[in-house]
């Protein structure tokens with residue numbers, strides 16, 4: 296019903312919060328991530344987790360606020376989603392875009408190069424976003440207990456040697472379309 300709808304805006308970022316805790320991840324992936332993070336920390340890698348489980352509704356808010364704010368998507372054309380009484384159309388294009396822009400800031404997606412996916416492995420607890428940094432050469436144990444020396448650049452989650460070690464734990468770096476630097480999952484998507 297039209298009367299029950301609430302206009303889009305920054306406050307929506309609080310409604311369907313995501314988690315940054317690995318305990319909210321699913322089954323085997325949770326175990327894999329915990330082992331991998333433990334190995335990284337023992338190796339001296341600083342791990343900062345930005346997102347784990349993300350409700351589907353939050354993905355919807357992220358996806359469409361980004362498209363309206365950044366891609367010129369028509370706010371009148373956003374499909375509704377069950378359980379979300381959001382009104383994207385503020386009457387004027389200017390107001391609608393401003394509200395969507397406020398939302399992308401509140402959701403902390405305003406600087407992303409590619410729009411957030413409408414559905415992702417985060418929705419089922421099978422993905423994690425994390426920033427990884429370290430100094431100098433490190434040695435890390437893979438899932439079989441082999442010690443792997445990481446002596447190449449960059450010293451971030453984009454390091455190919457680290458990506459190979461992660462795979463031994465069942466943790467796959469994002470390999471889908473576009474770029475998603477902090478994203479790891481059970482299947483690379």
Ligand SMILES: [Zn+2]
Pocket residue numbers: 346417422423424475477478479
């Ligand atoms: Zn992600």
